[in-house]
Amino acid sequence: MVELTINGREVVLDRVAPETPLLWVLRDHLELRGTKFGCGMAQCGACTVHLDGRATRSCMLPVGSLAGRSVTTIEGLSSKGDHPLQKAWVEHDVPQCGYCQVGQLMSAAALLAENTSPTDSEVRTAMAGNICRCGTYPRILAAVQSAAEELR
């Protein structure tokens, strides 16, 4: 049995094998399907969530190791989808297929939570773990910088 906090709510998992990665707990057991599966080996960033505020790949993170920890997923990033990054993403029409974008947003949100004045090169480095096969990188950069401006 594991007890943890997900999007501000206490969650008790008593029927999940502790080695199950958080990603599949979210998707299969809790039906929080905003977080995506892309590679399963912490290489693509599609499954990024916040673990105690830090951007973390959920696809290799055994849920049994998360007792007492706090997880935020895209469903908990903002109450109405109005995080400055979400607004900037709409304004710049960032997504193409959209599949990677939740992970991109979660990585960007963790970055801006620490640094609201990142340089372009800091953004590029911080976002290097999130692959976008559609190639939305230029717009991600522009949208992160717009959101950063709003947050300053």
Place this chain on the structure above:
Amino acid sequence: MSTTSSVSRRAFLSGLIGAGGLLLAAPASGGTLRKLLRPADGESFEPSLWLAIQPDGLVRIVTHRSEMGTGIRTTLPMVLADELGADWERVELSQALGDARFGDQNTDGSRSIRQFYEPMRRAGAAARLMLEQAAAAQWGVPTRDCTARDHAVHHSDGRDALPFGELVAAAAALSVPADDALRFRSPSERRYVGKGVPSYDTADIVRGTARFGLDVPAKGALTAVIARPPVVGASVAALNDDDARDVEGVIDVIQLDTPRGAPGFAPLGGVAVVAGDTWSAMQGRAALEIEWGASPHDAFDSAADRDARLESVRQPGVVVRQKGDVNVAFAEAARRVSAEYSVPYLAHASMEPPCALAIVKDGAAEIWAPTQNPQAAQGMVAGALRIAPDRVSIHVTLLGGGFGRKSKPDFVVEAALLSQRMGGRPVRLVWSREDDIRHDYYHAAAAVAFEAGLDAQGELLALRGRTAFPSISSTFSAGVDQGSSGELAQSFSDLPYNVPALQLEVCKAEAHLRIGWLRSVCNIFHAFAAGCFVDELAHARSQDPVQHLLALLGPDRHVDLLAEGVQYGNYGESLDTHPFDVGRIKNVVRLVAQRSGWGGELPRGRGRGVAVARSFVADAAVVVEVDIAKDGKLRIPRVDIAIDCGTVVNPDRVRAQLEGAVIFGLSLALHGEITAENGAVVQSNVHEFKLLRMSEAPLQIHTHLVESSAPPSGVGEPGVPPVAPALLNAVFAAVGQRVRDLPLARHDLSWT
């Protein structure tokens, strides 16, 4: 494009659906659709249906193409809405099921706008006229004084407008206008076309509520993963599933047949593990012990295969285009320039691996899948389950990327078979990334050789090209060992250069993997080789590459490929509407050169490269600038890309596609490589099949759109082909090193 092309009156039907909505349908004039809609007996056909207007004014538009990132799900309905005079805020989209009545639904080949721009306009214009007629009748005025816009019909005297919703009942009673009665909005009257609207799904995507293939809820759904044969054509020789069945959560282990012969769209076979959840299924699969039987492809080795292709293009092949006599010209040449280029196999690696949810029971199949081609999925599933196609419903979810992979419905069939075997329980089929990379329909590897003959003054006398690549046809017909005319007509047999003597040949290449099509298909390796060779010629002739390219393209003219023996399909378009126009090709070269700052001096280690390609009846030119440190580390400060795609329908999405094409092209040029040993693909995940990351992406991408009123052409793919050659040409300009075999990352670019 003609705006008066035949719209059969019978093709329009009006009637009521739901709560008394007005329903209209418009067929396309294009080949496939016309065939589908033209009734055998003249009367008894069902039309395709695009539009419903509800009494509350809500406009519902059916979007029948698959959304995989191009924005097409937004753009085609936007065209209809604009012609109708609807307010986009009051438009709701419904995604069509796979259904032949919609005409072609295979979202592939950069042709959604090409095929459906006109039908969408006609559907909108016909509905608008009926609403205007309904208003005119109500007011007792001539229809010509009535105009639909902003979701209402207005009268020229300024009286209170009649909202669409209030006109629904009256309009539904009218007969559908003949096509010669239709009037289309002039560009100045358009509210959306040429300007764009916000992409329909963006708000859901950023909230995480958009539904991709794995996101469809289903009560009691099981999850399946499949261990597929590592070599195409191998079947299970022996299986021990004891440990797999012992994994907690695993419910069943099911063996699947491996088809013989050409793989086609059929599943590969293997062993499926079905479980209550994804992780258990994956654990179960890891515990399988499988011995695979022999396959005719067991000895396949991609390195030897590459050498064989290069050897193949050193020998004469079958001539596919001929102008003048190259042998005579070569005999006269004072100097020859030659080069061989090689491009490896590539995987699609869309961020969402293939997946599907299937419920097969009571002789019917209900399936949700991120498919580019729902009708092919419907047909294949029906065949595999031995039920009629109309018993198969294919719901198209959003696609987390497609790039051609998801045109092939093998994965949809797998899900259907498993649900059937599980007695009709919903089965969610998950492909891992490893499954995706190891069991793709690969983009063909290729060898391309060019040789040019120059006279003593450096004038170009002759050009000979040879290409060898495993054909897509081999996927459908075993043993095919030569590219088809359609594949050759992708930046090879259709080379636009003005050379006195030209000979192009296709040489043999065997296929041992499933060969598919990847964004821009054979243009990738053909445009790479041609684009690099033209640059090599520029340097050999001591000319500026842009000036040389323009000169080599020759006078503005329409190229007549048929006269030189080429079977040229022009991507399915008529040469009257979409001519092979060298003037337009040169124009994008000039545009990109001018906007990129071409010609300015750069220090050693920095350089610019240019390339151009015509594909999918669009012209695209690229300038890449590179900055290579002494230790060989490459940065890309800037890429400029220009396109002439005819009428630009949704400019921001065109720009987005070009940005994406630049990243896609750079990714394949820098990193893309699939290899195989003993018949099996070596790479497994994105640490081995690398994709371009943000940290490597160009610092700036500038997109340039040619303003045009010509009929629209393709957009999704044409940006890709010129990117790789422009990059490699830039590398040469920067450090003087010619890289002719991809990927670039395998080469040391250090300099002193």
